Amino acid sequence: MISDSEFYCWLEAASLAPSADNMQPWAFKKRDDEIEVYYIKERSLPTDTLDMFGLISVGAAIQNIIITAENRGFSCKITYPNHATFDKLVALLCFSSCESNNELADCIPIRSTNRAPYDIRTKLSNTQIFLLQKSTASFPVSCQYIFDKPQFEEIALLDAQSSYIRLEYQPFHDELFDILRFSRSENEKYRYGLTFESLEVPDFAVFFAKFLKFRLFNDLVSKLGFGKLVAYSLSRKLTKSSCLCLISVTERDCKSYIEAGRGLEQLWLTCTKMGLSVQPYGVLPQYLTKLDIEPRFFTEKYKNKLFKHKEKFNAVFTESSTKFPALLLRIGQTDQISKRSSIRITTNNINLN
Numbered sequence: 216m217i218s219d220s221e222f223y224c225w226l227e228a229a230s231l232a233p234s235a236d237n238m239q240p241w242a243f244k245k246r247d248d249e250i251e252v253y254y255i256k257e258r259s260l261p262t263d264t265l266d267m268f269g270l271i272s273v274g275a276a277i278q279n280i281i282i283t284a285e286n287r288g289f290s291c292k293i294t295y296p297n298h299a300t301f302d303k304l305v306a307l308l309c310f311s312s313c314e315s316n317n318e319l320a321d322c323i324p325i326r327s328t329n330r331a332p333y334d335i336r337t338k339l340s341n342t343q344i345f346l347l348q349k350s351t352a353s354f355p356v357s358c359q360y361i362f363d364k365p366q367f368e369e370i371a372l373l374d375a376q377s378s379y380i381r382l383e384y385q386p387f388h389d390e391l392f393d394i395l396r397f398s399r400s401e402n403e404k405y406r407y408g409l410t411f412e413s414l415e416v417p418d419f420a421v422f423f424a425k426f427l428k429f430r431l432f433n434d435l436v437s438k439l440g441f442g443k444l445v446a447y448s449l450s451r452k453l454t455k456s457s458c459l460c461l462i463s464v465t466e467r468d469c470k471s472y473i474e475a476g477r478g479l480e481q482l483w484l485t486c487t488k489m490g491l492s493v494q495p496y497g498v499l500p501q502y503l504t505k506l507d508i509e510p511r512f513f514t515e516k517y518k519n520k521l522f523k524h525k526e527k528f529n530a531v532f533t534e535s536s537t538k539f540p541a542l543l544l545r546i547g548q549t550d551q552i553s554k555r556s557s558i559r560i561t562t563n564n565i566n567l568n
Contacts, residue, residue, distance in 0.1 A: 216247050217310060221287065225250070226562040228283040228323050232276035232480060235260060235268035235497060236394050239407045239560050241276045244567040252277055252306040253567065258407060261390050262512075264505045267472050268497055270305070271541060274476020277306060279323050281477075282484070284310060286320035295470045305469055322487040327555045329492035330414070332455035333547025338362075339457045343489055347460070347546075350485040354478035355471065356541075357463040359534045366531050367454040370499075370543070373524050375450035377498045380517055402558045413556035453496070457547035463538035467504075475541045482544070492549050499528060500540040 222245045229241065240258040244251040252273060259269040281291045290313040296304055339347075344360070351358050361367070381387040394408040402410060453459065462479055464471040479495075486493050505512055506521045513521065529536040 217245055217250070219245075221284075221289075222250070223562055223566075224287070225280045225283050226566060228279040228320070229276040230559055230562055230565060231323050231326070232272065232279045233326070233328065233483065233495065234272035234275070235263070236409050237407055237413070237556050237558070238269070238272065238394065239565075240269045241273045242565045242567050243280075248310050250280065250308040250310070251304050251567075252308065253303070254305045260394070262386060262501075262505070264501070264508050265467055265472070266469075267467075267504055267541060268501065270469055270472035271476035271479060273305060274473035274478075275480035275483075276476075277308065277473065278477040278480040280308065282317045282319050282323065285315045285317040288312060288315060290315060295473070306473060319481070319484040319488060322484045326484055326487045327553045328413075328494050329549060329551070329553035330452065330494055331492070331549045331551035331553065332452055333457060333492060333545070333549045335364075335455055335457075335547075337457060337548045339491075339546070343491070344458075346485060346489065347482060350482045351462075351478040354474055354481065355465065356475050356478040357465070357534055357538050358478070358482070359461045359463070359532050360458050361461075361531065362458045364454065367456060367459060369527060369531050370459060371450045371453040373527055374453055374496060374499055374543075376520065377502050377524060378450060380502070380520075381498065384514075384517060386512070396558070406558050406560045406564070408558070410556055410558060413554055452494070453545055455547070456545045457491075460544040460546060461500075461532045461535060461540055462542045462544065463535060463540050465538055467508075467539050472541065479542060479544075486546060490548065491546055492553070494545045496543040496545065499524070500542055503528065503535075503540055 226243060229243065230239070232241075234240065238258045238260060240255045242253040242255050244253070254266065254269060254273050256266075259266055263269055277293070281293075284291055289310045292309045294307045294309070296307065339362075347360070348358065381391055396402050396405065396408050396410050460482070462475055462482075464475050483493050502521055503525050506518070506525060510518060528540075532540070
């Protein structure tokens with residue numbers, strides 16, 4: 216039987232996993248030597264097609280539990296229940312004692328998203344590339360790496376154009392401002408969502424951003440071109456990288472996305488151990504998924520744009536034409552320290568016992 220102290224130790228590790236827009240859509244229940252894993256639908260993103268990002272986030276939390284357990288002398292077998300909905304039990308972890316250790320456990324507390332520009336003069340060594348490829352070899356995911364600046368430029372342009380849609384198109388705009396936290400009281404109330412501190416947005420820009428919530432002001436900013444300017448400025452960081460990595464799946468189902476999350480966290484912790492920085496980009500995979508599954512969600516204006524984006528994206532990431540993109544990662548080296556999100560759901564609140 217898993218002791219309460221072990222369980223809380225593992226929950227603490229799970230709570231430190233990355234999640235889309237810091238929504239932390241996970242919860243866990245201990246049962247003898249098993250842990251039930253739940254996907255919390257109310258902490259999902261409304262526009263998250265197939266709950267892709269939510270399930271990837273849950274997978275990352277599961278991987279943190281498994282790594283921590285392995286480092287404390289436990290092995291884990293994971294099974295996936297067969298059901299048609301995503302808002303129930305999504306995985307079952309069964310543990311047994313064994314002699315094992317996992318050095319990646321030490322990287323869990325220090326793993327973070329680093330949004331600084333990376334040193335473009337520093338290339339990844341063959342050893343680093345090999346270790347990154349090896350880190351995801353046991354997971355049913357595909358990781359395609361690109362290293363050329365012209366390809367970075369192409370993806371940065373597509374990301375900027377897609378990111379701008381999030382501000383301009385009403386459903387995405389409303390979702391974004393629903394999860395942004397503008398004050399300490401909001402941080403304490405929710406304990407999840409996006410803080411401007413973690414996004415490293417200066418105070419004057421936070422004041423300005425509050426007004427973007429209102430449609431008339433947002434439309435004015437769009438017409439003046441400021442939104443595009445910000446989107447292009449942020450996306451330029453994709454060109455300041457050592458490599459870009461696209462994580463894809465072969466099936467669009469609950470298990471595949473959770474496994475993608477496990478592979479993501481394994482890769483990210485491996486980067487952390489090697490001193491490499493990582494920043495995830497989800498906009499392009501999200502929109503391309505939505506374009507395939509829910510094309511009527513978009514107006515003709517955006518649908519036509521995204522079909523062109525898809526063609527260009529597939530020309531760079533050639534494997535994406537036969538697989539399903541899940542998440543894009545920017546990888547490189549920087550001396551700049553990143554700021555972690557200051558809000559996390561407590562272990563008591565993700566414990567369903």
